[in-house]
Amino acid sequence: KQExxxxxxxxxxxxxxxxxxxxxxxxxxxxxxxxxxxxxxxxLTSLLLIQxxxxxxxxxxxxxxxxxxxxxxxxxxxxxxxGDSATYLCAVSGQGGKLIxxxxxxxxxxx
Amino acid sequence: DAGVIQSPxxxxxxxxxxxxxxxxxISGHNSLFWYRQTMMRGLELLxxxxxNVPIDDSGMPEDRFSAKMPNASFSTLKIQPxxxxxxAVYFCASSLTGTGYSNQPQHFGxxxxxxxx
Numbered sequence: 001k002q003e004x005x006x007x008x009x010x011x012x013x014x015x016x017x018x019x020x021x022x023x024x025x026x027x028x029x030x031x032x033x034x035x036x037x038x039x040x041x042x043x044l045t046s047l048l049l050i051q052x053x054x055x056x057x058x059x060x061x062x063x064x065x066x067x068x069x070x071x072x073x074x075x076x077x078x079x080x081x082x083g084d085s086a087t088y089l090c091a092v093s094g095q096g097g098k099l100i101x102x103x104x105x106x107x108x109x110x111x
Numbered sequence: 112d113a114g115v116i117q118s119p120x121x122x123x124x125x126x127x128x129x130x131x132x133x134x135x136x137i138s139g140h141n142s143l144f145w146y147r148q149t150m151m152r153g154l155e156l157l158x159x160x161x162x163n164v165p166i167d168d169s170g171m172p173e174d175r176f177s178a179k180m181p182n183a184s185f186s187t188l189k190i191q192p193x194x195x196x197x198x199a200v201y202f203c204a205s206s207l208t209g210t211g212y213s214n215q216p217q218h219f220g221x222x223x224x225x226x227x228x
Contacts, residue, residue: 097208
């Protein structure tokens with residue numbers, strides 16, 4: 001049974017810092033891995049999707065990497081801003097698009 | 112594009128009542144997913160449909176929960192009778208899945224916040 005773990009559960013950093021969020025999964029047979037952002041009281045917004053054959057994806061200040069063989073992914077956020085404060089969720093997709101989520105990392109960026 | 116639309120946004124009802132949550136997926140998407148989010152268990156998949164057909168309902172907690180997708184543009188999740196432990200945020204998501212679509216993300220609605228008293 002696939003299990004997804006995110007470390008740390010919460011993170012507080014001063015504005016401008018670069019930071020890394022970690023995600024690990026137990027079964028390497030995945031179709032893709034997705035990183036989402038969730039703001040309080042809102043739904044999830046897809047940030048980056050890495051297909052199983054890819055090693056990384058970049059969007060603006062965000063970079064996500066995938067090491068399928070070791071069951072790990074990282075989300076790197078460069079030059080963090082207060083507007084980046086949110087919960088970040090990692091999810092792996094199996095056949096049919098079914099997503100298994102981690103518990104999330106709650107990020108707070110202090111001005 | 113309108114995105115995934117869920118209704119109602121909030122629902123407060125008494126234990127034992129029937130609750131119906133509604134979802135309109137993004138036009139053209141062939142898969143629809145219902146998730147439940149709680150503090151204790153995080154985000155859990157309840158059921159998903161592909162081309163309007165239920166594919167995996169192993170996450171549906173009990174027979175009190177049922178879901179339907181009568182056509183490509185509408186789905187419902189029903190709880191009857193409701194219990195306080197059903198209180199959670201219920202999300203609907205849609206995407207394109209299948210061969211050639213492994214790079215398509217899931218798009219989520221804003222959720223229905225359900226409180227059972």
